[in-house]
Amino acid sequence: MTENGDMKNAASWFRTGLERIGVRIRRPIPPDELFQRFRTVLDNNNRSLEVITDIGETLNGDYLFDIQYVRRSYSDLSAALERSLVSFDKLTEGRYRGIDTVYRSIDETIRRAIDGASPTKEGLVVFVEDLGDNAAGAIGGKAASLAELKNRIKVPVPDTFVITTRAGEAYMRHNRVRERAGLNGETVTGLQYQEAQELILHGEMPPDLYRAIERGISKLKKRCRGDCSLAVRSSGGEEDGDYSFAGQFETVLNVPADSAAVGKAYRKVLASLFDPGPVAYQQRLGYRAADMQMAVICMVMVDAAVSGVAYSRDPREAEDNIIINSAWGLGSSIVEGMVEPDQFRVKRDDPRVEVERRIGSKARLTVRVSGGGTELLPVPLAARENASLSREQVTRIAGLALTIEQHFRRPQDIEWSIDGEGNLSILQSRPLRSSDQAPESQELPSPAVVGEPLLRRSGRTVQSGAVAGKVFILKNMSELDGVPRGAILVARHDSSQLVRAMADVTAIITDTGALTSHMASLCREFRLPTAVNTGDMTRALIHGQQVTVVIDEQSVSVYRGIVPELLGTAGGRIARMEELAEYRKKRFLLRYITPLNLVDPLRDEFTPKACRTLHDILRFVHEKSVARLIDQGYNGSHSHRAVHLDLPIPAGIVLIDIGDGVTPISGQDHVASGQVTSLPLRAVIKGMTHPGLWRSDAVPLRVQDFLTSMLRAPDMVNDGAPSATASVAVVSREYANLNLKFGYHFIILDAYCSDTVRNNHIYFRFAGGATDLSKRSRRLRFMEMILKDRGFLVKHKGDMLIARLAGAGREDMESQLEVIGRLISYTRQLDAVLQDDDMAVRYAESFLEGVTGPKPGDEALTSGLR
Amino acid sequence: MAQSRIMVIDDEKIVGDMAKMSLEQEGYAVETYLSAEPALKRLEEERFDVVVTDYKMKGIDGMEVLRTVRSRHPGTQVIMITAFANLDAAIEALRRDVHDFFPKPVKIKELKASIKRALEK
Secondary structure (H helix, E strand, O other), X not given: OHHHHHHHHHHHHHHHHHHHOOOOOOOOOOHHHHHHHHHHHHHHHHHHHHHHHHHHHHHHHHEEOOHHHHHHHHHXXXXXXXXXXXXXXHHOOOOOOHHHHHHHHHHHHHHHHHOOOOOOOOOOEEEHHHOOOXXXXXXXXHHHHHHHHHHHOOOOOOOXXXXXXXXXXXXXHHOOHHHHHOOOOOOOOHHHHHHHHHHHHOOOOOHHHHHXXXXXXXXXXXHOOOXXXXXXXEEEOOOOOOOOXXXXXXXXXXXXXXXXXXXXXXXXXXXXXXXXXXXXXXXXXXXXXXXXXXXXXXXXXXXXXXXXXXXXXXXXXXOOEEEEEEEEEOOHHHHOOOOOOEEEEEEOOXXXXXXXXXXXXXXXXXXXOOOOOEEEEEOOHXXXXXXXXXXXXXXXXXXXXXXXXXXXXXXXXXXXXXXXXOOEEEEEEEEOOOOOOOOOOOOOOOHHHHOOOOEEEEOEEXXXXXXXXXXXXXXXXXXXXXXXXXXXXXXOOOOHHHHHHHOOOOEEEEOOOOOOOHHHHHHHHHOOOEEEOOOOHHHHOOOXXXXXXXXXXXXEEEEEOOOOOOOOOOOOHHHHHOOOHHHHHHHHHHHHOOOOOOOOOOOOOOOHHHOOOHHHHHHHHHHHHHHHHHHHHHXXXXXXXXXXXXXXXXXXXXXXXXXXXXXXXXXXXXXXXXXXXXXXXXXXXXXXXXXXXXXXOOOOOOHHHHHHHHHHHHHHHHOOXXXXXXXXXXXXXXXXEEEEEEOOEEEEEEEEOOOOHHHOEEEEEEEOOOOOHHHHHHHHHHHHHHHHHOOOEEXXXXXXXXXXXXXXXXXXXXXXHHHHHXXXXXXXXXXXXXXXXXXXXXXXXXXXXXXXXXXXXXXXXXXXXX | OOOOEEEEEOOXXXXXXXXXXXXXXXXXXXXXXXXHHHHHHHHHHOOOOEEEEEOXXXXXXXXXXXXXXXXXXXXXXXXXXXOOOOHHHHHHHHHXXXXXXXXXXXXXXXXXXXXXXXXXX
């Protein structure tokens, strides 16, 4: 242990020296303690994900559940998550305190929603750009969607403030509308609703609400330099987008920007809650009209030259087109069916391609009248015959429609306007309901009718359904962008990267994967028929084959060709349950729990603040916990049960065992590879020592290369932190954290490999290296190709490459780790021989062939890979 | 064949609503009640084939509903659902000839199958 002792002394001396000159060094947590904290985070995250999955399943329409169930489950979930956060805080030593604040806010929202209270604390009047996430309860669905459009998608939305549902409640209470009209009784008559409307229309504005509206107006006026009028329209309180309430409530256009006029328009819109039409609509959906809450939107009017509606998908037909209707003037003439607009249909996959252009008569146009209100005027004959949109404008609107659909993950119904100067604004976007009908029958037709399936596999059903399409077998992630619309995507692993293709495919089937994976969550949100863990579908199916796939609770069945009798047999009840208000209210909770917005950890917005749901928090915590371990492995002192690992290749690795990672022989400070019991490390060693891979004759480095590498050495060791240790591996039976100074490279590998699929992850970081920059980048290119092909999420920056993989089964992880082991050994010698970019590609191809099955080729290369 | 009649009693509206929607899809006539009193009154007026009742309710509870149905309407089958898996309640219900007993959340498919079996009795 002398060497270790020396290392420890050196590290301590180094630290004292730095502290003396005023540099404070964080004392690392001992590795086994650190690992325990990490495990606590991991275990509680897993528990949380299990509960989330369970709630998601129970609330999907297949179960009868009550509020007790919701309370109990949520209490389990929050308890696990809180335990995880406590350990996370210890693990990261308070570095991400912000996550607690975010959690508390989401937690409070959920608890309020469970108790049936309004999930909001928003003020009386709020500007759209100041709205936080999850504000739909406070401002209604329509305004929440405007906030998303403006703040997240960043499309142009006119200046808008919202008078919140809380304000509406304050108004109703101030004027005691419910009591005086008798709306609280068991049965309420039409007369009583009329009475309520009168009370609202002639009610008194609560003074604080009056002042809040006044402030809102003066702020708006400043922005439009005094010259503006407003559109005042409803935004129903509980609308969660499943029901549009389209055209149900009052809209008042061209309202002068003064408090009296806005107050009057506000009362009109609020009173429309009790119009006979809306009352009936609400009752049909299971609401008591008296319980409905309403927010009101005040939006600056666009001086519209042309306005219209865009459907991001044609709801009536199977063809994939975007529909745009347009007419001169304000859009109300179109939505209220007053004119025959122009209609353009363009292709979704290429909005420049016009499929149809029908010029409508557009006989009249709606314009603003000075002083308030609108009027309908005749359109001059010449303008009637002209298209109201240019080709370029059609393309622009269509492109925006697709962007908006992509964000909301559902086809959208969008209102837009273009002013006299050609500026396009989005006024509203809401989900477009397709005309699909829920099937009546749940039973599969008998084999006599539909024939026997080609194959049937058991698996885990993420979302059931029956669809037909052509099989697309994804061999590597770079093919994702080429997946044709309507395909059945078949992949080896589930991966959140597949999200890219989700809008296009009709089903996803994977060989391995877990129900709690990110992809599974996303597929549930999409209601995309999905099965994971089916075993061998990538091998059993044929690329390009036309099949019908039925995913039900037990299995995935694949039938040859299109079998109409099967389509629509599985699933389908879901949509009908959503007609129940009580059900929707409970399901509404899920929006604070299950969606995953934080998908890519390599992006800047991967911060506590960006977490909008509990799932996001879990993701963040997991990612940062892994990072913390890696960081410690990198910077920490490793003096704990350290032994030298003897390998048949030159490696010089010191092992620190934190739990059943090696079987040491007592009294010896060396272990052989056979004594390693750590699953991930064993796999890596197997790859590194693959017969023939390690060339005993060193690849010749030219003198220049050698000098470059010497000069670069401090840099690559540094990489943000001083380190004086040799190559180190912290291991337990299922975990390995390797920090290798290997050859001229610096490598970090953090891997968890167990029978619990969702715990499994690989983080691989490769940095530094000898030789000149172009050769180094060629090497990274080579590694990137290989890792991407193996399904890793890969990013490289400068001469550093980061690759991640998660959620694969144990055997799969082992085989991936073995490949990484081979890569580590292989690249150590590679950069010196990579002379040009083509060579990197050729080498990568050869390497892959070597991995997936030996093929003849460059003998020097493939000899090492078989 | 006449339409089978199902009654659902649960003090939470969502349970009745969801049960009604899914059972009507099967072609049953479904009535829902938020408490046992009006439900038992209704049973005096009209024959129901199956009563699905919550166990724990304010006022008359599910066990009482079971007892009443067994003594006054022997042709009607009772299925009991409960918020917590409660072994004593289950044993007691079985003793009183309950047709089936489910802890919540209840898989709708299983409830449907149970009702189908009850109707075949």
